[in-house]
Amino acid sequence: MTKRILSGMQPTHGLHLGNYLGALRNWVDLQHNDYEALFCVVDLHAITLPYESDMLASRTREVAAAYIAAGIDPRKSTIFAQSAVPEHSQLMWLLATMAQMGKLDRMTQFKDKAGKNAERVGLGLYAYPVLMAADILIYKATHVPVGEDQKQHLELARDLAATFNTRYKREFFPQPEPQILGEATRVMSLQDGAKKMSKSDPSEKSRINLTDDAETIAAKIKRAQTDSEPLPMNVEGLKDRAGADNLVTIYAALKRCSRADVLSEFGGQQWSGFKPALAELAVAELSPITAKMADLMANPAKIDKILAQGAEKARSIAAPVLKETMDIMGFWH
Numbered sequence: 128m129t130k131r132i133l134s135g136m137q138p139t140h141g142l143h144l145g146n147y148l149g150a151l152r153n154w155v156d157l158q159h160n161d162y163e164a165l166f167c168v169v170d171l172h173a174i175t176l177p178y179e180s181d182m183l184a185s186r187t188r189e190v191a192a193a194y195i196a197a198g199i200d201p202r203k204s205t206i207f208a209q210s211a212v213p214e215h216s217q218l219m220w221l222l223a224t225m226a227q228m229g230k231l232d233r234m235t236q237f238k239d240k241a242g243k244n245a246e247r248v249g250l251g252l253y254a255y256p257v258l259m260a261a262d263i264l265i266y267k268a269t270h271v272p273v274g275e276d277q278k279q280h281l282e283l284a285r286d287l288a289a290t291f292n293t294r295y296k297r298e299f300f301p302q303p304e305p306q307i308l309g310e311a312t313r314v315m316s317l318q319d320g321a322k323k324m325s326k327s328d329p330s331e332k333s334r335i336n337l338t339d340d341a342e343t344i345a346a347k348i349k350r351a352q353t354d355s356e357p358l359p360m361n362v363e364g365l366k367d368r369a370g371a372d373n374l375v376t377i378y379a380a381l382k383r384c385s386r387a388d389v390l391s392e393f394g395g396q397q398w399s400g401f402k403p404a405l406a407e408l409a410v411a412e413l414s415p416i417t418a419k420m421a422d423l424m425a426n427p428a429k430i431d432k433i434l435a436q437g438a439e440k441a442r443s444i445a446a447p448v449l450k451e452t453m454d455i456m457g458f459w460h
């Protein structure tokens with residue numbers, strides 16, 4: 128069977144270091160393997176909470192620009208907007224009829240995002256994991272590289288694939304494998320080591336954006352939460368020190384080494400020495416991406432062309448899968 132990767136990011140706001148280290152950089156690495164890869168900008172997911180409609184298209188282009196700037200090669204991988212492939216939403220409805228409410232009720236992202244407003248948020252936010260399952264299964268994707276926070280949603284996608292196969296008595300959808308890779312599978316907020324770094328965090332200081340300049344990155348790292356102790360000598364010493372653990376993890380991920388390696392270099396030192404080294408590393412990794420993104424954003428027609436070609440390619444895979452799904456389910460045609 129073809130090894131096929133599918134993953135995506137929401138154009139809710141600009142991407143941040145968590146999106147980059149937890150997912151995007153891994154996509155770039157995987158692209159060199161023996162996989163067919165599709166990367167979408169999941170704009171249908173981005174409207175599940177209140178959003179600015181006049182910004183949606185430009186944010187979609189910006190996320191596509193980030194993919195390309197980080198190293199996704201449109202000649203090797205398919206880059207497209209989710210909404211340009213209507214088969215995602217069509218398959219979602221079919222899968223929704225098989226998704227158990229009890230399982231959806233257990234989704235922690237819904238609980239986190241709905242917060243105290245669970246009664247008032249839209250059905251789309253609740254059904255988000257079913258659309259995500261459709262995003263994956265419409266391509267019969269076998270591998271899904273994501274950050275740690277998406278693990279539970281992927282379990283649901285696996286579950287729905289199995290339910291369909293059992294109900295219709297055939298091995299139609301493969302079981303998509305999560306690929307949660309690298310040292311920083313869950314990058315935390317720079318302001319609160321207990322919270323995930325997130326695009327929707329109201330505090331700009333909580334995250335490093337892919338569009339931040341060197342000075343901003345250094346200032347955010349300088350103010351990042353740590354504690355009064357120096358860096359520990361070993362990984363056990365990071366226990367119950369969430370802010371400290373987060374910065375060491377980010378450093379390890381950027382340097383592509385382990386946290387133990389970082390501590391063997393910096394253990395016992397003060398944060399005032401470590402933070403500038405971390406800022407330097409982050410700037411060295413991100414500034415070429417930021418510059419390339421700016422170049423691409425200055426030429427939106429180029430991005431639009433890549434997205435249009437990507438949508439055509441994606442539809443050429445998705446349409447036959449949808450048709451076969453509907454045939455199996457017994458629809459008239």
Ligand code: AQP
Nearest residue numbers: 136137139145149150273274312313314324325326327
């Ligand atoms: N903090 C993170 N650490 C590691 N990986 C992360 N990802 C997101 N945040 C982190 C991974 O990035 C990919 C795209 O995520 P998304 O755009 O679908 O949205 P999300 O997971 O809900 O991320 P945000 O930043 O928190 O967005 P908002 O605030 O808009 O909801 C996924 O692979 C995710 O795991």
